[in-house]
Amino acid sequence: MTSGIDNKYVIFKLNKEYYGIPIDKVISIEKMQNSTRIPNSPKHVKGVINLRGEVILLIDLRQKLNMELKEIDSSSRIIIVSNDDITAGLIVDSSSEVMEINKDNIDPPPTSSENDYLSYVFGIGKTEDRLVILLDLSKILEY
Amino acid sequence: MDLDISQYINIFVEEAKEHLQSMNEVLLELEKNPSHLGHVNEIFRVAHTIKGMSGTMGFHNMANLTHEMENVLQAARNNDIQISEEIIDILFECFDALDTSVSHIIDYGVEDNNTNHSLINKLTKLLSKEKNNKETNNNVPKDLKIDNFVIEAVDKAKKEGLNVYRIDFGLNDSCMLKSARAFIIFNTLETFGEIIHSQPSVEDIEDEKFDLEFSVLLVSESQKSDVLKDLGQISEIDSINLTVLESSGNTNVINSEGSELATAPNLSLEDSSDKNEKSNQPHTGKIGKTVRVDIDRLDNLMNLVSELIIIKTRMDDLSEKSTGENMTEAIEYLERITTNLHDAVMKVRMVPIERVFNRFPRLVRDLSKELGKEIELQMSGEETEVDRTVIDEIGDPLIHLIRNSIDHGIELPSDRAKIGKPETGTVVLKSYPDGNNVVIEVEDDGKGIDHDKVKKKAIEKGILDEKESELLSIEDSINLLFAAGFSTSDKISDVSGRGVGLDVVKSKIESINGNIEVESIKDKGTKFIIRIPLTLAIIQALLIRLSDEIYAIPLSSITEIINITNDQIRDVQGQEIVLYRGKTLPIIRLKNILGVETIEENEDLVVVVVRKGDKQAGLIVDNLIGQQEIVIKGLGKYLGGIKYLSGATILGNGNISLILDINSLI
Numbered sequence: 001m002t003s004g005i006d007n008k009y010v011i012f013k014l015n016k017e018y019y020g021i022p023i024d025k026v027i028s029i030e031k032m033q034n035s036t037r038i039p040n041s042p043k044h045v046k047g048v049i050n051l052r053g054e055v056i057l058l059i060d061l062r063q064k065l066n067m068e069l070k071e072i073d074s075s076s077r078i079i080i081v082s083n084d085d086i087t088a089g090l091i092v093d094s095s096s097e098v099m100e101i102n103k104d105n106i107d108p109p110p111t112s113s114e115n116d117y118l119s120y121v122f123g124i125g126k127t128e129d130r131l132v133i134l135l136d137l138s139k140i141l142e143y
Numbered sequence: 144m145d146l147d148i149s150q151y152i153n154i155f156v157e158e159a160k161e162h163l164q165s166m167n168e169v170l171l172e173l174e175k176n177p178s179h180l181g182h183v184n185e186i187f188r189v190a191h192t193i194k195g196m197s198g199t200m201g202f203h204n205m206a207n208l209t210h211e212m213e214n215v216l217q218a219a220r221n222n223d224i225q226i227s228e229e230i231i232d233i234l235f236e237c238f239d240a241l242d243t244s245v246s247h248i249i250d251y252g253v254e255d256n257n258t259n260h261s262l263i264n265k266l267t268k269l270l271s272k273e274k275n276n277k278e279t280n281n282n283v284p285k286d287l288k289i290d291n292f293v294i295e296a297v298d299k300a301k302k303e304g305l306n307v308y309r310i311d312f313g314l315n316d317s318c319m320l321k322s323a324r325a326f327i328i329f330n331t332l333e334t335f336g337e338i339i340h341s342q343p344s345v346e347d348i349e350d351e352k353f354d355l356e357f358s359v360l361l362v363s364e365s366q367k368s369d370v371l372k373d374l375g376q377i378s379e380i381d382s383i384n385l386t387v388l389e390s391s392g393n394t395n396v397i398n399s400e401g402s403e404l405a406t407a408p409n410l411s412l413e414d415s416s417d418k419n420e421k422s423n424q425p426h427t428g429k430i431g432k433t434v435r436v437d438i439d440r441l442d443n444l445m446n447l448v449s450e451l452i453i454i455k456t457r458m459d460d461l462s463e464k465s466t467g468e469n470m471t472e473a474i475e476y477l478e479r480i481t482t483n484l485h486d487a488v489m490k491v492r493m494v495p496i497e498r499v500f501n502r503f504p505r506l507v508r509d510l511s512k513e514l515g516k517e518i519e520l521q522m523s524g525e526e527t528e529v530d531r532t533v534i535d536e537i538g539d540p541l542i543h544l545i546r547n548s549i550d551h552g553i554e555l556p557s558d559r560a561k562i563g564k565p566e567t568g569t570v571v572l573k574s575y576p577d578g579n580n581v582v583i584e585v586e587d588d589g590k591g592i593d594h595d596k597v598k599k600k601a602i603e604k605g606i607l608d609e610k611e612s613e614l615l616s617i618e619d620s621i622n623l624l625f626a627a628g629f630s631t632s633d634k635i636s637d638v639s640g641r642g643v644g645l646d647v648v649k650s651k652i653e654s655i656n657g658n659i660e661v662e663s664i665k666d667k668g669t670k671f672i673i674r675i676p677l678t679l680a681i682i683q684a685l686l687i688r689l690s691d692e693i694y695a696i697p698l699s700s701i702t703e704i705i706n707i708t709n710d711q712i713r714d715v716q717g718q719e720i721v722l723y724r725g726k727t728l729p730i731i732r733l734k735n736i737l738g739v740e741t742i743e744e745n746e747d748l749v750v751v752v753v754r755k756g757d758k759q760a761g762l763i764v765d766n767l768i769g770q771q772e773i774v775i776k777g778l779g780k781y782l783g784g785i786k787y788l789s790g791a792t793i794l795g796n797g798n799i800s801l802i803l804d805i806n807s808l809i
Contacts, residue, residue, distance in 0.1 A: 036799040037692065038778075039737035040786050048778070048791055050799050053450055055776040055791045086781050141781065 007102055009125065011132060012079060012095040015067050019092070020099065020125055020132040027080040027087070029095050032072050046091060049078070056080065057088040064140060065117050083137040090140070101125040101132065152252055155200050157435060159245045162189050162196075164501060166238055170231065171504045177226040186234070187216040193241065195354050198316075202254040205244050211266040212237050218270055233265050235505075293340045293360065297388060300362040305336070306387060307362055308370065313382035314355040322351045324379050329359075331377060335370050336363030355381075360388070438531060441492050448481070448488050449681060449774040453793050455481050456771065460795035482772070485681060489530070496574050496581070497525035499538045503545060503572060510549045517556050517567040518549055524574035529581050533675055536655045537583070540648040544585040544671050545570060547645075552589030552669050562666065564588065580657075580699060581677055586670040592663035594620045621661045625649045656789055658755055658806050682775060684792070686768035686800065687751065689739045693800045695773055695792055700805040702752045702759065704767065709746050721750075721761065728752065729760045731808060736787060755809040762808070775802060 009020035010029070035047035035058050044064040048055050058078065062069055070093065078089040106123040120139045125132040166189045173182040190212045197205035212234065218224045240259050247255040297307050310332070318324050325348045332338055340360040343353045363370065367385055374383050455477055462474045500522055511518040529537075553559075553568035560566055571586040597620045601607040607615065607623075615623075625645045652659050657675035676682070676699070684695040711721050712730055719730040730750070734741050750761040773792040778785065789804035 034798060036791070036801065038782060038785060038788070038801070039739070041782065045782070048782075048799050050793050050797055053453065053793065055778065055793070055799055057779055057781050086779060088781065 007100055009099050009101055009132065009134065010079065010095065011097050011099050012077065012092040014061060014065070014093050015070075018096075018130055018132045020101070020134045021079065021081060021090075021137060022134075023098060025081050025083050025137050027082055030078040030080060030089065032076045032078060032091075049089060051080065051089070054087075057086075059088050059090050059140070061090045061092055061140075065120060081137055081141075083141050086141045088141055099125075099127065099132070101127060101134075106134065151200065152248065154435070155196060156245060156249050159193060159196060159241075159248075162193050163238065163242055163245065165189055166193075166241075167505055168501060170234055170238060171508065173226065174228075174231050174508070177231070180220065183216055183219045183226065187213060187220060190216060191354060192352075202244065202248065204254055204256075204258050205241060208237060208240060208259045208263060211263045215266050215269050224269065230269060233262070233269065237262055237266070296339045296362070297360065300339075305362050305364055306367070307360060308367060309358060309360055309386040309388055310370075310374075311358045311382070311384040311386075312356065312380060313384075315379045315381045316355055318355070318379040321353070321355070322349050324377070325349075325353075325357060327377055328374065328380070331373050332359065332361050332370070334373070335365045336361055338362075436491075441488075441531070444488055445492065448485050451481050452485065452681065452772060452774055453795075456795035457797070458795075485772075489681075490528075492531050493528035494531050494534055495525060496527045496529055496534065496537075496583070498534055499541060500525045500572060500574070502538075503541070506542065506545060507549065507570060510546065514550065515555065516549065516553055518553060518570055519567050520570050520572065522572045527574040527576055527581055529675065529677060533581075533655055533677075536651065537673075537675065540651045540659075540673070541572075541583065541585065543645075543648050544673075545572070548585060548587035548589065548669065552587040552591075554590055576677070577674070580674045583673040583675070584670060585673075586668060588668040591665040591667055591669050592621060592624070592661070593665060597621075597623055621663060624661065625659075653806060656804075656806070660757075682773060683770060684773045684802065685751065685770055686794075687764040688766050688768055689734050689737065689764060690741070692737075692739055693768065693794065693798070694733075694737075695771075695800050695802045696751060696753065696762070697802065697805065698770060700753045700755065702754050705750050705752060705761070707748050707750055707761075709744065709748060723752070723761070729809075730763060731760050732763050733803075734763070734765075736808075753805045753809065755806050758809050760809045762803075773800075773802070 006022075006024075008023040010023050010026045011018055011020050013019070030051065033049055035049045037047045038045055044060050046058040046060045046063075049058050050056075060069070072091070075094040077092055077095045079092055079095060080087065080089050082088075105126045107126065108123055109118050109121040110124075111118070120136055121133055122136040123134045125134050166186055169182050169185045169189070173179065173186065176182065190209045194206050194209035194213060197203075197209065215224070215230065215234075219226055219230070224230070237259075240257070240262055244255060244257070247253075300307050312325075312328060314321055314324055329338060329341075329345075329348075338359050339362055341348065342358045347353055348357060361370070367387060371383065371385055374380070455474075458474050458477065462470045503522070504520055507518055507520040510516075548570050549568075553570070554562075554564075556566040559568065569588050571584070573582075573584040573586070575582055594617055598607070598612040598615060601615075601620075601623050602609060602612055625648075649659055652673055652675065655675055657673060659674075660672045661669065662672070663669040683698040685698055685701055686693055686695050688694075705723065707721055712719050713721070715727075719732070720727045721730055722728075733739070745765075748763050749766060750763055751767075752759055752761050754760075775790045775792060777783075777790055778788065782788075787804055787807055788801050789806075790802045791799050792802060794800050
């Protein structure tokens, strides 16, 4: 077996598209829960939640990626990720599975200066039946 | 074979730091009172211990340096040389070199390559000066210090026709179990007679508190050859030096065995007055039973206590809903236990602020020498205890303030004399507990802050324009000092004046939820008052409600709670105030600054009066929920810069409530 965790991704849906985050950055996937609003914080900061006694920052990924906002529903999930000392929960529409994507099947993101959303993308993963947009966590958790 | 020493490095470092600290303290004492033999003995003892420790760890440069220090100190102990300022300076340099070595070991786990050659030269030079006067011999055993009791015993033994031997042992330096080896020697000796004295003491030898040498006085019927023969069978002994004592009088020794000695070993009676003095001033640390514990383990324990407190609050919540009396009782009991547990864990984490203070005498000494000022440092309240994490943070800001006081504050002796001040300036460092806070004051009797100069500088730097500066209150001009890049010093010195100062001090102190204030009177002096929380983890807080959101206000910053009506509020140039106890109290509408939606305006308002130093403000809240012990959780790096918040806490129902940062509100 050559497949380490290097090429595994947690796949989730956002605005009908599939997105992926490297699995080694993901701590857990949680159902939606009550959050506490943080006054005077950036728009994409949804608040903080109590995750088993820890205070975790909650980021609305749609807002962060400048997408159209959507009401939280029963399929909404929080993906808890950790990168460079920052732990945060990302709100996504739904999460589906873990997928293996080989490095050879990852293309660099298309370059476009108009779309700053692309700066959060580090590659496009190709699998048999779909394309997965792979997100650059360090960019998303940048402050 | 190389021993794996890495596991001992932490212990070595901890102990070395402690020993160096006590060396530093005693050196300072010695400087004040160079003739005090007790101090010399103390430094000798410490140098000796460090030599042993570093030798064991294979840190040869440290071992060599301490060895040379020992030689010099030994000479001083024997009154062969007099402690002079030069010697003290060199000893301080040695201390610095050792300190640097230890820091290097902390950082890299190995010793640096500095062989301290020049220092060792200086040390040997000190000794060689004396060698011209006196022929010394390396084989001369150390003087035995014995008390009256032993002398009587020696005399008595002599009268009874017994032999009294002084035997000096030198163990092989590869000897691993020194105390065990010594034990074998003692056992062997006891077959011949009675050991009436040993140096170091038997207890110290048992605890391995000796290097490689020790001496005993043996009273025996046997001939010395028999004794030597038996002792010769014990391995790992490098040298045995047996001397027959004829009587206990000073230097009355005959028949020296072993090497051809030019000088006979001395047997001197220790001055009993000196001994009393020594026992009256135990300056090296209190001896208590202690265990070294990794701070991570304590943090872990603290976290568990925090969780316990959270679940306790939760049960509190639940018990309100149930009616069972037993439940309430049980919860009250649980509450008592958790509070006690919390206190106990807190105490474990507390260390006296002395740990920070004790490096300042040296700092002041060096700085005043360097700047040609005469300065006396007065410290009080060193025993005040604060959380370990606070200790680590507070050192640098304090160093900065003290440097400031000495460099900018205190004038040159000649200038002081001109304006009728005593030539010696005073820096006072004071610490005392104040509720949930610890206050640290740094005060000097120097020239104070020159407000005109501050204003001028501010205009030069474009922080203010002329008009604004005229309106500037004294208080505000002092606050300017905390602005980034601000320094009123005309010249930049090594010590301070680069303007990277007070702003850094302030932000550091604020980062641990503290605050800093300045009082200054021209030509009288300046006083910095730092207020830091006792602990960073668990505090008492008042929970308040704003619409449907709950916030926590640290109880320590609340002075009282008052009720006012809306029409009592006056608008003075955009700032809302109320008259309260004859003073104007600025009003802060929390809902506005926290962006909470206001549904309806109440006529009657609840105002929480909070303070920061001597400034106050009234916070308008919707209603009060109650007082509660809360566990402070950080908001993390991402939200670290958010205004008005200092953290978050988890309430009994599992929801998160945010803690208001009063310092940034006022």
